[in-house]
Amino acid sequence: MEYSEIIEFLQDGFQLVTNYVTSPGKRTYFLYLITSLALAYYVYFKSKRKESFIAYIMHKKVWLSKSAFVDYYLIIFNSFFKLILIAPFLLFGLKLAFNTNDFLLAQFGYASFSLTTAQTLILYTISLSILNDFMTYVIHLLFHKIPFLWEFHKIHHSATSMSPFTQYRLHPIELLANNIKGILVFGFTTGVFDYLSEHQISKWTYLGVNVFSFAFYTWGANLRHSHVKLKFFSFLEYIFISPVQHQVHHSDNPKHFDKNLGSRLALWDWMFGTLIRSKQVEKITFGLGKEDNKNYVSFFQNLFMPFKNIGNFFFRKKS
Numbered sequence: 001m002e003y004s005e006i007i008e009f010l011q012d013g014f015q016l017v018t019n020y021v022t023s024p025g026k027r028t029y030f031l032y033l034i035t036s037l038a039l040a041y042y043v044y045f046k047s048k049r050k051e052s053f054i055a056y057i058m059h060k061k062v063w064l065s066k067s068a069f070v071d072y073y074l075i076i077f078n079s080f081f082k083l084i085l086i087a088p089f090l091l092f093g094l095k096l097a098f099n100t101n102d103f104l105l106a107q108f109g110y111a112s113f114s115l116t117t118a119q120t121l122i123l124y125t126i127s128l129s130i131l132n133d134f135m136t137y138v139i140h141l142l143f144h145k146i147p148f149l150w151e152f153h154k155i156h157h158s159a160t161s162m163s164p165f166t167q168y169r170l171h172p173i174e175l176l177a178n179n180i181k182g183i184l185v186f187g188f189t190t191g192v193f194d195y196l197s198e199h200q201i202s203k204w205t206y207l208g209v210n211v212f213s214f215a216f217y218t219w220g221a222n223l224r225h226s227h228v229k230l231k232f233f234s235f236l237e238y239i240f241i242s243p244v245q246h247q248v249h250h251s252d253n254p255k256h257f258d259k260n261l262g263s264r265l266a267l268w269d270w271m272f273g274t275l276i277r278s279k280q281v282e283k284i285t286f287g288l289g290k291e292d293n294k295n296y297v298s299f300f301q302n303l304f305m306p307f308k309n310i311g312n313f314f315f316r317k318k319s
Helices: 003-022 030-046 053-057 068-087 090-107 119-145 147-157 165-166 171-199 203-208 213-216 241-248 266-271 297-318
Strands: none
Touching: 003 030, 030 053, 030 213, 053 266, 068 165, 068 171, 068 297, 090 171, 119 147, 119 165, 119 213, 119 266, 147 297, 165 171, 241 266
């Protein structure tokens, strides 16, 4: 690799890092952080805390803990990982969309009706959002229930303090699985709507449709990984996952394990019996528990511990 290529690779990687606060497609985009800050002030005001708001929201145990630095290191590492292994898969998503459209044409011929541009945008956005959310629930459930996958997902749950950037505390293997899921859902859904709309909207326009994500990101999504206890109305927590409900998901209390697995919608948890509402929980401590937390303190421990545990499991099985 030429020197100029190395420099370009590093620049692209660090561009992906800065995108976490500069890209509207990221949950930690600065505008979403600002709206979350406003909601955090509401929680602070209602709780009548004695400390200042700055001290409450910028506590060093949240932002400068060893756990927090693992979050930061994983964001940097995964940015370069995505550049190498995940970026090429985006083209596969577009190819899947074309192939899905071609398959439907071959099987059924041209559709007997065609969606208007407005209908396509609305129905496509709703369908993509619901299907993607349901598949996220399914993948999340598998990462909790299958021991092999849990070893990788454990890294996300090893956080003992949480900030908005804990959202991206993912082992590269889980990051790869999540992106493949998203690409498959995108390709299939886009292909179906391309067929139903007679190619009225380009794939890149599809990629930009994100109105539900915008609403989700601006309404406290960043508080899900935080110490700010923002609850929704009790009835609403049957439909949408509140920040506190996701904090319960990160609890080290065995009663809370494998609960509130939904990404945005609580409907799946409600339907499949994994729902806990905010009012059912009083105290939350984050992490895997005192013993397990000791094995996931550093960045390298979080990166390599899954492989060590899986290797130990197969070694014991053979012996």
